[in-house]
Amino acid sequence: MAARGPAGSRVGNSRFAQFKLVLLGESAVGKSSIVLRFVKDQFDSYRESTIGAAFLTQTISLDENTTVKFEIWDTAGQERYKSLAPMYYRNANCAVVVYDITQAASLDKAKQWVKELQRQANENIIIALAGNKLDLVTEQPDKRAIQTADAEAYAREAGLLFFETSAKTAENVRELFTSIAKKLPLDQAGPRNPRSGGRGGVELRPDTPGTQAGGPCSC
Amino acid sequence: MDDIAPEYDVIVLGTADKLSSVLSVKGKKVLHIDRNDHYGGEAASVNIETLFKKYGNYTKGEEPWKKYGRVNDWNIDLVPKLLMSCGELTNILVSTDVTRYLEFKQVAGSYVQQGSGAKATVAKVPSDAGEALRSSLMGIFEKRRMKSFIEWVGTFDATDSASHKGLNINTCTMKDVYDKFGLEAGTRDFIGHAMALYQTDSYISEKGTAPETIERIRLYGNSVSRYGKSPYIYPLYGLGELPQGFARLSAIYGGTYMLNTNIDEVLYEGDKAVGIKATMQDRGGEEPMKFTTKCKKILADPSYFPSKAQVTGQLLKAICILNHPLAGTDNSDSCQLIIPQSQVGRNHDIYIAVVSSAHNVCPKGYYIAIVSTIAETSANHHLELAPGFERLGKIEEKFMYQGPSIPLYEPLESGVNDNIFISKSYDATSHFETTTDDVKDIYRRAEGHDLVVEGLREGTNLVGEE
Numbered sequence: 001m002a003a004r005g006p007a008g009s010r011v012g013n014s015r016f017a018q019f020k021l022v023l024l025g026e027s028a029v030g031k032s033s034i035v036l037r038f039v040k041d042q043f044d045s046y047r048e049s050t051i052g053a054a055f056l057t058q059t060i061s062l063d064e065n066t067t068v069k070f071e072i073w074d075t076a077g078q079e080r081y082k083s084l085a086p087m088y089y090r091n092a093n094c095a096v097v098v099y100d101i102t103q104a105a106s107l108d109k110a111k112q113w114v115k116e117l118q119r120q121a122n123e124n125i126i127i128a129l130a131g132n133k134l135d136l137v138t139e140q141p142d143k144r145a146i147q148t149a150d151a152e153a154y155a156r157e158a159g160l161l162f163f164e165t166s167a168k169t170a171e172n173v174r175e176l177f178t179s180i181a182k183k184l185p186l187d188q189a190g191p192r193n194p195r196s197g198g199r200g201g202v203e204l205r206p207d208t209p210g211t212q213a214g215g216p217c218s219c
Numbered sequence: 220m221d222d223i224a225p226e227y228d229v230i231v232l233g234t235a236d237k238l239s240s241v242l243s244v245k246g247k248k249v250l251h252i253d254r255n256d257h258y259g260g261e262a263a264s265v266n267i268e269t270l271f272k273k274y275g276n277y278t279k280g281e282e283p284w285k286k287y288g289r290v291n292d293w294n295i296d297l298v299p300k301l302l303m304s305c306g307e308l309t310n311i312l313v314s315t316d317v318t319r320y321l322e323f324k325q326v327a328g329s330y331v332q333q334g335s336g337a338k339a340t341v342a343k344v345p346s347d348a349g350e351a352l353r354s355s356l357m358g359i360f361e362k363r364r365m366k367s368f369i370e371w372v373g374t375f376d377a378t379d380s381a382s383h384k385g386l387n388i389n390t391c392t393m394k395d396v397y398d399k400f401g402l403e404a405g406t407r408d409f410i411g412h413a414m415a416l417y418q419t420d421s422y423i424s425e426k427g428t429a430p431e432t433i434e435r436i437r438l439y440g441n442s443v444s445r446y447g448k449s450p451y452i453y454p455l456y457g458l459g460e461l462p463q464g465f466a467r468l469s470a471i472y473g474g475t476y477m478l479n480t481n482i483d484e485v486l487y488e489g490d491k492a493v494g495i496k497a498t499m500q501d502r503g504g505e506e507p508m509k510f511t512t513k514c515k516k517i518l519a520d521p522s523y524f525p526s527k528a529q530v531t532g533q534l535l536k537a538i539c540i541l542n543h544p545l546a547g548t549d550n551s552d553s554c555q556l557i558i559p560q561s562q563v564g565r566n567h568d569i570y571i572a573v574v575s576s577a578h579n580v581c582p583k584g585y586y587i588a589i590v591s592t593i594a595e596t597s598a599n600h601h602l603e604l605a606p607g608f609e610r611l612g613k614i615e616e617k618f619m620y621q622g623p624s625i626p627l628y629e630p631l632e633s634g635v636n637d638n639i640f641i642s643k644s645y646d647a648t649s650h651f652e653t654t655t656d657d658v659k660d661i662y663r664r665a666e667g668h669d670l671v672v673e674g675l676r677e678g679t680n681l682v683g684e685e
Contacts, residue, residue: 082478083476
């Protein structure tokens, strides 16, 4: 399985680390679009609520020796009725909380999600705040409902990374993930992500033909 | 808040998470509603503070959970169950890819008790011919008889009468089979209860149960040989991960979940249920949201329709916190110990399931042991579980309902007449095989055909490209 490789490893001078990243924010602020831009460099204006992907992965090279792989969990729409489970937050190393800079209420929701993260997730989780739909205000400045300075002040106070992004034009999307990667404790990746091997868990695979056939004395 | 769709194919109420996800994967439009504020209802895992508060066994003003470390390091199951590594639930998990969100660990041992009181001994359940020969459960001659029985089970083929030892396998009883091998009563006990996992002895005298019993013994053996130590596996962070994993799977396929939501009314047209009126309580302090939606059918656990279900028994259960492993279990960090009914003069087995910090369900040094059985008296529940408590040694904390025991429900009707398809309660068995049978049964009733587990995700790629 893709997610079960070594979480952190070092070969010679090169480092490889894998982290779980969760997305949060109100419906329709562009969570999935940001991921789609980051992972596939695509944008789809009529994207419906997320269906079909358990999680996506994308790798960033911080420098020639350092590679960070994100395992990105989308909400799959479970934020709509506040039905995100503890499992979603479990062992998340980092989170992107998204709001829509043209919708004033969406920043309030984002603040609630930050609180929820601080309650549910790892103490050391790295949180980035992303004000999305920057393209809309570039075209029509009067659409802006949340001033950059206000959101930035909140982010600084709460200890969050902060970017205004556009999934549509790709502005700041890669920068957002790169700055998260830079803040992650690359040398501690292993123990913080128990899903990724080394814990003596069992691997459940579909049976190969014959495994079921032998009866108790097949061994 | 988004609008609720005007109609769903299926509305699922309560703890039928496996069904919602299976139906979502199969392309049905599913709305899943639970009155609780967490996934899994009674099948959830809770932290130790919640457990104390749920059972109420502490003095107001005191906070006894504080001496057990960080409350969130505890994930205590309310329903004690283990998965068989070759069982149907494991197959469903693998074929639906729920395994992407869960990590499993082996349960270290499977044990059985022989005798009772001061003479009780605990021994590993032998899973193959070699273990049978080394087992302390049997004398020297009995070991050889057991070895030839296990070997026969391995080569048994229901369709080949040459492998039936001269028995008419479809009409004989399991007693006839045991007699054929000359097995002693004690051996029959651990075969039937610790390997075939029957809860009572009625399978022995019932005609035609031999093929199923043999199948169960093979499932046990195959499950042991899959990972080596025991036939059981268990999810890290507790069983409460299962409903969450199934819920996420359902959501990924477009299913909608609403927790904290009460059903105000079921809407009928004639005899048939066609929709619901419900209210979602908002935890953020906003107004509750009332809504009405239609559906083709309703699937529910019996707690939502008590008048459409009957009580078939009472489950007795005690959740115990220990700071040591069970005696006689080779210091296992986890195990299943079965006390067959006849060993302690009962009609129903007593199960003990033990898990520990090895499964991220409690801090290091602690063990969670759940003792359970079916009630045979209307009082003295503590006494009924006593043979189980004897196995635990010193108990730090014991959580047990003081009042009436937990009723086990079964639906009165198939659901075809009113479009309301009701599941059974989780039973006293310590594994999921019966639960999965129930999932298949309700699926067959509701959908009119058998649930085929393989190929559920044909043509679907659940994981993004690298």
